[in-house]
Amino acid sequence: MYTLCHNHEVIDAARLEPPPPAVACRGLQKRYGDVVAVAGLDLEVRRGECFGLLGPNGAGKTTTIEILEGLLAPDAGEVEVLGLRWGRHARALRQRLGIQLQETQLSEKLTVEETIRLFRSFYRRGPSVDEVIQLVELESKRGSRVGKLSGGQRQRLSVACALVNQPEVLFLDEPTTGLDPQSRRHFWDVLRAFRSRGGTVLLTTHYMDEAQSVCDRVGIVDQGRIIALDTPEALVRGLGEAGKTLEDVFVALTGRHLRDD
Numbered sequence: 001m002y003t004l005c006h007n008h009e010v011i012d013a014a015r016l017e018p019p020p021p022a023v024a025c026r027g028l029q030k031r032y033g034d035v036v037a038v039a040g041l042d043l044e045v046r047r048g049e050c051f052g053l054l055g056p057n058g059a060g061k062t063t064t065i066e067i068l069e070g071l072l073a074p075d076a077g078e079v080e081v082l083g084l085r086w087g088r089h090a091r092a093l094r095q096r097l098g099i100q101l102q103e104t105q106l107s108e109k110l111t112v113e114e115t116i117r118l119f120r121s122f123y124r125r126g127p128s129v130d131e132v133i134q135l136v137e138l139e140s141k142r143g144s145r146v147g148k149l150s151g152g153q154r155q156r157l158s159v160a161c162a163l164v165n166q167p168e169v170l171f172l173d174e175p176t177t178g179l180d181p182q183s184r185r186h187f188w189d190v191l192r193a194f195r196s197r198g199g200t201v202l203l204t205t206h207y208m209d210e211a212q213s214v215c216d217r218v219g220i221v222d223q224g225r226i227i228a229l230d231t232p233e234a235l236v237r238g239l240g241e242a243g244k245t246l247e248d249v250f251v252a253l254t255g256r257h258l259r260d261d
């Protein structure tokens with residue numbers, strides 16, 4: 001569609017429209033037998049932001065993120081990623097996304113370098129294998145088999161695998177669980193570098209300090225629904241008491257009982 005301007009320049013009206021959000025879903029539902037994992041969830045992640053999904057164990061975070069990643073089909077609801085839909089545009093979307101699962105199973109027999117080379121081969125574009133190894137600081141483990149890596153090193157390797165195509169949107173499900181404080185901070189640096197190039201991040205975490213440091217906005221999920229959504233600062237301010245943290249907000253909203261009871 002074209003619009004004629006008063007100075008007779010023809011401009012493409014499509015270019016004036018804001019780009020679609022990085023991720024958008026409406027009315028998402030997913031049930032496993034009697035268990036309602038996702039119960040009508042709406043979410044919009046803006047381009048360039050880092051959005052955190054927080055919530056107790058079993059809240060439905062992984063189910064939600066796997067639906068958004070096109071790995072699980074919802075029972076109901078609509079999903080758009082970068083303005084595209086999984087049904088029609090799966091192949092094109094795959095090239096533009098990076099995904100780290102809550103438990104990534106990498107082949108134990110491959111080395112770090114072979115693993116990254118394999119993942120890199122799935123994509124048309126992206127940084128070199130050396131650049132990716134450098135990015136996650138696994139140079140000294142380049143020739144080590146995956147089976148011989150520590151938990152934290154494996155975690156870094158799985159983040160590396162999600163970055164091999166320089167994705168526009170990065171989905172990370174508990175990327176720092178089990179990492180030592182050094183590795184967590186190193187991971188935050190990797191995220192900052194990714195975002196400084198315009199990348200969008202949707203992550204889950206149980207570390208409230210992490211959400212406060214790296215997320216522009218967070219959504220608190222409980223029983224398959226978003227029960228609060230804002231910047232970490234606004235949520236903390238909403239408590240109305242001095243000296244409170246995001247963890248206080250989390251406990252105030254989700255209570256103290258375990259979800260398996």
Ligand SMILES: Nc1ncnc2c1ncn2[C@@H]1O[C@H](COP(=O)(O)OP(=O)(O)OP(=O)(O)O)[C@@H](O)[C@H]1O
Nearest residue numbers: 032035036037055056057058059060061062063064
């Ligand atoms: N494949 C499955 N089959 C049956 N039930 C499932 C399945 N996957 C998830 N669930 C159930 O759905 C609910 C939501 O699980 P989900 O993994 O999405 O939670 P989560 O928020 O990611 O939790 P966590 O913080 O422990 O990772 C839970 O009650 C879980 O037991």
Ligand SMILES: [Mg+2]
Nearest residue numbers: 061062063102
């Ligand atoms: Mg999970």
